[in-house]
Amino acid sequence: MMLFSPSPKRRFRLQLRISERRLLLMAGDTLAVLVSVLLALYIWSVRAEEPFTLAFVLPQSFWFFVLVILWLLLASANDFYDLAVAANRLQSLARLALITGQMLLIYLIIFFFSPRDALPRLFILYYGVASFGLIALWRFLNPALFGWAASPRQVLIVGADESAALMIEAIHQYGAASYDVRGIISQSDDVGKVIAGVPVIGTGADLPNFVMRDRIAELIITTIPDMDDDIFRGVMQAYEIGVSLVTMPVLYARLTGRVPVRYIQNSWALVLPISGQSIFNPYPFLKRVMDISLSLIVLIVLLGLLPILAVLIRLDSKGGVFYSQIRTGMNGKPFRIYKFRTMRSDAEADGQARFSVKGDPRVTRMGRIMRPTRLDELPQVWNVIKGDMSIVGPRPERPEHIRRLEQQIPFYRTRLVIRPGLTGWAQVKYQYGSTDEDALVKLEYDLYYIRNQSILLDINILIRTVYKVIRMSGI
Known part of the structure; x- marks a missing residue:
């Protein structure tokens, strides 16, 4: 006797996945940007009293590429493709205004340092007004045009363990x-139990009925250690008629940007860089080029700031201008890190290694200025040039902290598989913290970065770092 009829197979695929919804938003934004560039060029040609022909547009065609890339980078860094933001029209409008302002500011900075008449003065203003209007219109019309595909996906949680509660909390937050959790399927007979506000509605034997009744589009499989036959059979039959399957660690990482280290014992490969990559993968080379290029720029700036900072540091407190310390680098290799001194020279007179804490009394007056602005980290560009560090990566920790934390936190040593960085995903996504629980959360962000490394993610992190420095919120 068949539990499922093959006839409803297509209906399970009407609702778009999170990644597809984001791609839809990006596609609409990109089209709006391209049309905005075209409109800006048209206004430019009218004001210049030149015919708006292909001969006029082609020499300016690079603007299409540059402004699309700039838009996508700024939009990603400002979470403009976060579906929770996209669902809130007022919040979307505020983010759009912020991104437009940032883009205009970047253009003005480039314009200021460019040769006279090298860039058009008013073109970017025309573009800014047009892009703001068109993207706002697209975001307001999107729910009406694609509401059938963007409504929350009906999902079931399969498994009633602790990871189910964490998954539900992540979905709510x-x-x-994107998701409407209809209930939890349990291996045990605990129907009626409520986990994080969601009831257990049945066991594996009930799964086929609930899938059909609630038109379930996706099953979220938690980290249950041993799936019983009824659940396994129901999950596979659901898959055969088009229901999507996703594991809790994968979806949790997708939603939060963190790898749930306490729940990946059976999925350890999630925390490692993708294996089997082609030797022609350009990312390592491009990342190193970016490291060297940015470090040389910062080094030039540092040479100008060095005399001023040196005098201020010496006048503020006794001790040297620079501070060095042994940190653990890639593959556990120790290296010496360099910083401007921000603490009293006797900060660790007892020889005990300690995390710095918020409001740390050991921090000097100059330190309270340099730390939030990251000025104290500038000498580390020398570590980047030497190859000990990268611009982006997990922050390097002291060997004493590594030895202690790897005994307490699963997968902690995995953060050593890549070069440490001046800034990282954990630093831009999480507030400053010095407890072991903070170390766990930052590790989850670091492992997400390790698993998802790309030049675009690196640029995203750099843009977010600049925002944090401007706000002096510290890293």
Whole structure:
């Protein structure tokens, strides 16, 4: 006797996945940007009293590429493709205004340092007004045009363990606009139990009925250690008629940007860089080029700041201008890190290694200025040039802290598989913290970065770092 009829196979695929919804938003934004560039060029040609022909547009065609890339980078760094933001029209409008302002500021900075008449003065203003209007219109019309595909996906949680509660909390916080959790399927007979506000509605034997009744689009499989036959059979039959399957660690990482290290014992490969990559993968080379290029720029700036900072540091407190310390680098290799001194020279007179804490009394007056602005980290560009560090990566820790934390936190040593960085995903996504629980959360962000490394993610992190420095919120 068949539990499922093949006839409803297509209906399970009407709702778009999170990645597809984001791609839809990006596609609409990109089209709006391209049309905005075209409109800006048209206004430019009218004001210049030149015919708006292909001969006029082609020499300016690079603007299409440059402004699309700039838009996508700024939009990603400002979470403009977060579906919770996209679902809130007022919040979307505020983010759009912020991104437009940032883009205009970047253009003005480039314009200021460019040769006279090298860049058009008013073109970017025309573009800014047009892009703001068109993207706002697209975001307002999107729910009406694609509401059939963007409504929350009906999902079931399969498994009633602790990871189910964590998954539900993540959905409520980050994915409420994308997922409607209809209930939990349990291996044990605990129907009626409520986990994080969601009831257990049945066991594996009931799964086929609930899938059909609630038109379930996706099953979220938690980290249950041993899946019983009824659940396994129901999950596979659901898959055969088009229901999507996703594991809790994968979806949790997708929603939060963190790898749930306490729940990946059976999925350890999630925390490692993708194996089997082609030797022609350009990312390592491009990352190193970016490291060297940015470090040389910062080094030039540092040479100008060095005399001023040196005098201020010496006048503020006794001790040297620079501070060095042994940190653990890639593959556990120790190296010496360099910083401007921000603490009293006797900060660790007892020889005990300690995390710095918020409001640390050991921090000097100059330190309280340099730390939030990251000025104390500038000498580390020398570590980047030497190859000990990268611009982007997990922050390097002291060997004493590594030895202690790897005994307490699963997968902690995995953060050593890549070069440490001046800034990282954990630093831009999480507040400053010095407890072991903070170390766990930052590790989850670091492992997400390790698994998802790309030049675009690196640029995203750099843009977010600049925002944090401007706000003096510290890293």
